[in-house]
Amino acid sequence: MHTQRRIPLDMVFLTTKMMQRTALFVTVGGLVTSLITTFLPFWKTMNSDLNEVENWFSGLWHTCLYTEEVGIQCKAYDSILGLPMDLQISRVLMSVSVGTGGLAVLAAFPGLEGVEVCVGQPGMKRGLLISSGVLSCVSGVTTLIPVSVVAYTTVVEFWDEGFPDVMPRWEYGEAMFSGWFGGLALLIGGTLFFVAVCMGDFDRRPPSVPNSPQVKHRTQHYLKTEVL
16 A cells, blocks of 8 residues: 655745745846836937937936937936926836835845744734735836836827927837836736745645544545445
8 A cells, every 4th residue: 555655845846935035036126127217218219310310318307318429418307397297197106116116025024934023923924925915016006007108108199190200209218118027027026925925824724633523524425435
């Protein structure tokens, strides 16, 4: 008769501890990417066919002009109220994204297994990881919304037939793609935190007792079925 050998959880690669650290790593990566995207001036780019040596770049905080002779020169916006509505909204949402992402990382660190904080309080650690997951997802959403809004307005303005064909138009910049990447990474990191919480709940479940009434009832029912 062969006996089933139980493999310890520590020997499994995808443990709760590993999942928690993976979630934190992905969240930190998304936060850093969103932070860089917030201050990059490459949200939109414009190149004139009449003057190919000049390239214009636009971000949330300043515009930049690149020429081969001088290089890149940036200037902050003179007034916030003078900005287009999509850039005003993007400023606020990206600031919220960076703030909530930072709080997610701060809340996740003491909730990790192996960290000597809240020792002997699994409920507290579980609550911290859930909070990190929620904050990370909020940070991801508030990153994807402004990037998508700016992308939409850029496309609408690019194909606007009211502008003359000779007039240069804004196009996508590199910061748009890094913003999408950062927002998705934050959403994935928040989801992984929830997965880690579920894995922790599964590991802490009480072991089944062979002599419990439920097990006896299932065994008797199985024996009856086998006799029939």
